[in-house]
Amino acid sequence: MKNNAYNPYVTERIRRFDGALTGICYSAPFMHCEQGSHTLLNERNIITLQNHLPAMPELIIIPLQGNMLxxxxxxxxxxxxxxxxxxxxxxxxxxxxxxxxxxxxRASDFRFWLYDLASPGTRWQNIENFPLSGIVLTDEFFSENYLKFSFPFMLSSFREREAEVILRTSRLVLPEESYTRLHISGWQEQRTSSNLFEV
Known part of the structure; x- marks a missing residue:
């Protein structure tokens, strides 16, 4: 049964490790709502969020996939x-x-974040050659790799390019200093499925 009281503005908040809110990310299912619904999309300009958040976040993340892409x-x-x-x-x-x-x-006009850093079959050259302004690690990828010797070096290469490195997880399990030592700049509070792009 559909929950008609469900807030259409499904967002995941992005925070620094001191708790400061730095951004919000829309879920992909929200992005597929009817284009004619002005009450949801504010004339399709979803950047106008002043009426929906107590304070404007530093960053707004919008998934591009399928028809929208x-x-x-x-x-x-x-x-x-x-x-x-x-x-x-x-x-x-x-x-x-x-x-x-x-x-x-289009990367000179728009800023892109990659949300599945190491999906099966990934060719690292494709990632290294693309001017990403951020990457987001899944909780699963982080858990499997953070103790590996090469992990901090891989992440530092993104930080050297001034790309944000964010962990998407439902909860933090390590002390704050462990994440910063690994060159992770913040975390996204996971509220939807493990795959942001799952519809």
Missing amino acids: TQFLQATDNYSFLRSDNVRLAINYDALQQAGPELRS
């Missing part, structure tokens, strides 16, 4: 509001692999 690539000028300094577009590795050149050509 296709529309974005076909009519990029229609999405000029996503060029705002505090907006990041979340892509997954499939999008990077399928539309890498098209996305790269």
